[in-house]
Amino acid sequence: MVVGSDDPSTPTFTGPWADAFAQAYRTAGTTEQRQMLSDGIVSELEYSQVRDGFAACLADVGYTVTWADDGGYTLDVGSAEVDDAHVQDLVGACDTEHLGDIDYLYEQTTRNPQHLDEAEIMAACLVRSDVVPPSFTTDDYAAWFEADDGALPYTVSAAAGQVAFDACNADPLGLFG
Numbered sequence: 001m002v003v004g005s006d007d008p009s010t011p012t013f014t015g016p017w018a019d020a021f022a023q024a025y026r027t028a029g030t031t032e033q034r035q036m037l038s039d040g041i042v043s044e045l046e047y048s049q050v051r052d053g054f055a056a057c058l059a060d061v062g063y064t065v066t067w068a069d070d071g072g073y074t075l076d077v078g079s080a081e082v083d084d085a086h087v088q089d090l091v092g093a094c095d096t097e098h099l100g101d102i103d104y105l106y107e108q109t110t111r112n113p114q115h116l117d118e119a120e121i122m123a124a125c126l127v128r129s130d131v132v133p134p135s136f137t138t139d140d141y142a143a144w145f146e147a148d149d150g151a152l153p154y155t156v157s158a159a160a161g162q163v164a165f166d167a168c169n170a171d172p173l174g175l176f177g
Contacts (some may be wrong), residue, residue, distance in 0.1 A: 013040045016115035017105065024101035042106040050102040057094035061151040063087075070170035071107040111171060118172075119145065125168035131161050 013021040021040050028034045036046045036114065055065040064076040077087055112121060123141035126132045131157055132140075140153075154161030 004020070004078050011038045012038070015040060016113070017109050020101075020105060020108070020115075024105060024157070028100050029096040033102060036102055036103070042102055044106075044110065046102060047106040050099050053098035056104075057098055059091065061090055063090070069101070070166065112173065115176075116173075121172040122168055125164065125172040125174070128174075129164045129168060131156060131164040131168070 010022075010025060013019075013025070018040070021037055025034055025037045028037060033050075036042060036050075051067060055067075058065050058075065059171070062078055064078075066074045066076070068074070075087070075091065109115075117138065120138045121140040123132075123136055123138045127134055127136055128142070132153055136153065156164070
């Protein structure tokens with residue numbers, strides 16, 4: 001897929017993630033983010049840079065970011081009295097200034113380089129992991145995801161199912177191990 005723009009300063013993106021890169025480029029909050037996105041690839045170094053910048057931005061206001069191995073993070077604000085709206089404003093500002101869509105694109109293009117159908121690869125991984133019955137389909141996964149009630153029809157205990165689900169979510173195609 002080739003995605004371009006009427007604006008000559010916007011790069012033309014190709015490949016399975018072209019639409020996502022074009023959208024991220026258009027909405028990037030900084031020139032640095034646009035430079036990182038311009039080649040249609042987010043490198044591990046770029047990923048590390050934006051995460052470090054985001055964590056430093058929040059550290060400047062006294063918060064600690066802990067990154068999860070499979071993407072995402074937790075935030076320690078140090079006090080229960082901190083106003084949630086204030087925290088969200090700070091997180092939003094640091095996100096816009098540092099992360100943008102860089103972290104998302106790195107994580108997604110790494111775990112699903114060909115941009116295959118998410119429901120299809122997740123359902124197949126859960127079946128391969130013996131977490132759900134072999135009859136579990138893409139439609140079953142999509143219905144579960146839309147319901148968002150967390151109740152997959154595990155063939156194992158809920159705890160073991162959650163571990164296997166997290167593993168599939170991190171590496172649905174078995175690329176890392």
